[in-house]
Amino acid sequence: MVLADSSVWIDYLRGAQTDQANRLDQLLDAADMVMGDLVLIEILQGIRSDRQFDRTLEKLRLLPLIAIATPDIAVEAAGNYRRLRALGITVRKTVDTLIATRCIMDGLPLLYSDRDFDPFVEHLGLRNALANS
Numbered sequence: 001m002v003l004a005d006s007s008v009w010i011d012y013l014r015g016a017q018t019d020q021a022n023r024l025d026q027l028l029d030a031a032d033m034v035m036g037d038l039v040l041i042e043i044l045q046g047i048r049s050d051r052q053f054d055r056t057l058e059k060l061r062l063l064p065l066i067a068i069a070t071p072d073i074a075v076e077a078a079g080n081y082r083r084l085r086a087l088g089i090t091v092r093k094t095v096d097t098l099i100a101t102r103c104i105m106d107g108l109p110l111l112y113s114d115r116d117f118d119p120f121v122e123h124l125g126l127r128n129a130l131a132n133s
Contacts, residue, residue: 002108002111003035003102003103004027005039005112005114006039007020007114008024008113010043010046011113020111020130023129023130027111033063034064035066036066036068037065037066037067037068044057069098077098077101080124081094083123084123084124087119093116096116096117100117100126104120107127109128112129
């Protein structure tokens with residue numbers, strides 16, 4: 001199973017032809033995806049029309065949903081943030097830290113296009129789903 005970040009989902013839903021969006025399409029065909037609750041929020045909050053919101057939600061609800069920010073993940077995410085900070089790396093978004101940490105703890109590869117995840121791959125063992133394809 002693979003989790004995709006909202007940056008990839010947004011490109012995919014807009015029809016962008018990126019390596020990540022193409023990989024997401026392959027993973028959806030193979031039924032090899034899970035949806036993170038915080039990723040779902042990020043996707044849906046950017047949709048402007050009610051009709052598109054409803055259609056997108058209907059499709060995304062077909063994926064197994066996992067909770068990203070459990071109490072254990074929250075504590076581990078704080079530790080990961082601190083580990084990267086000690087290396088001189090400041091993670092810009094708490095949600096990214098939570099998503100990366102959930103994937104690290106569960107051994108889930110993350111499909112992303114946001115470079116903010118690169119330090120998690122380089123220093124903390126996050127698996128890049130594009131590199132693993």
